[in-house]
Amino acid sequence: MKNHFEIREIKKDDKRINFDFFIDGKALSKSLNISRFDLAYCDFDLDIIEIDIAKFPKYDRTKVNKNAVAQFLGNNEPCNQFDTNRMVLYRCHCGSDYCGVISFNLVKQDDVIVWKEITYEDDDFEYGKEIENSGIKPITELKFARREYELEFENYLKKYCV
Known part of the structure; x- marks a missing residue:
């Protein structure tokens, strides 16, 4: 059975648009039992954020967004700071995977x-190992029709990364 995949805005203001993935109509963060607005999981590479150009003149958020899309499409190698080749969905507000x-x-x-072994990862990561006091509900596998999945990302790029 294939899951239905969507990218949706979940919060928007003058300086930021927050997104989440919706799987079969339900926010992925909710299925994992996390909050997108908890500092531990509020960084999401598809979010659109206004950057202080004076402080960060070379920072290009569109480049971050496009690179994330290329990774989610399987066109670029996934990269995280643990060198595990796992795709990062949600990370700490500071942007560090080490949190x-x-x-x-x-x-x-x-x-x-196919997304396999969706769960918490840290320095001691081992899939299936009990995650003490995390409250996270791991998901073994999600399967998406490739063309529908790709179209969601294409639509995201057209609308938000022009």
């Missing part, structure tokens, strides 16, 4: 994209 992240393995097949 712990929610990540997964992406498998790209002819007509399907």
Whole structure:
């Protein structure tokens, strides 16, 4: 069975647009039992944020967003600071993976994209190991029709990363 995949805005103001993935109509963060607005999981590479150009003149958020999309599509190698080749979904507000992240393995097949082992990752990561006091509900696997999945990201790029 394939899951239905969407990228939706979940909060918007003058300086930021927050997104989440919706799987079969439910926010992925809720399925994992985390809050997108808890400091531990509020950094999401698809979020659109206004940057202080005076302080960070070379920072290009659009480049971050486009790179994230390329990774989610399986076109770029996933990278995280643990060098585990797992895709990062949610990370700490500081942007450091070392605070712990929610990540997964992406498998790209002819007509399907598969997310495997969606769970908390830190320095001591070992899939299946009990995550003490995390409250996170790991997800073993999600499967998406590849073309529908790709279209969601194409639409995101057209609308937000022009």
